[in-house]
Amino acid sequence: MINLPSNKWPVVSAVAAIAVLLVPFLLYIIGHENKDLSVATVSRAVLVNLSQGEGGSVTLIYNGTPVSHLKATTIEVRNDGTMPIERSDFERPLLIKFPKSSSVLAATLGEKAPEDLQPVITLEVGAVTIAPLLLNPGDRFRVTAQLLGD
Numbered sequence: 001m002i003n004l005p006s007n008k009w010p011v012v013s014a015v016a017a018i019a020v021l022l023v024p025f026l027l028y029i030i031g032h033e034n035k036d037l038s039v040a041t042v043s044r045a046v047l048v049n050l051s052q053g054e055g056g057s058v059t060l061i062y063n064g065t066p067v068s069h070l071k072a073t074t075i076e077v078r079n080d081g082t083m084p085i086e087r088s089d090f091e092r093p094l095l096i097k098f099p100k101s102s103s104v105l106a107a108t109l110g111e112k113a114p115e116d117l118q119p120v121i122t123l124e125v126g127a128v129t130i131a132p133l134l135l136n137p138g139d140r141f142r143v144t145a146q147l148l149g150d
Helices: 009-032
Strands: 037-049 060-062 065-067 069-079 094-097 102-113 121-124 127-130 140-149
Touching (some): 069 102, 127 140
Antiparallel strands (some): 102 140
């Protein structure tokens, strides 16, 4: 049997102080493990703008279609969480849609970490699709889409 001092308040205060310090730490540890996929536009640039008559006698043609306004958009996909995002965590492929006034001519895989990361990118009408893949914490890659239109 433990003999407590007649004045229990110092013991209660010490236990309360430990709890006050320990509970936030435990909540941080528990809440810190998460899966967090971020998709962000990194850059946008107009590559060609002949729609204002700036090109004069220059005509640009892509696959038989005259191009008067061509832009590029770079998008980064990143696992910002502390846990891996697995293929099975995706309900369907990641779909990046662009405005209806634009059509996607091409999409290229750019900077990636780790270097052996191999996302599968396909084009759809007005969109780029990225197949489900394993992304470990800190994994990231960039996709640059070349867009035709305003």
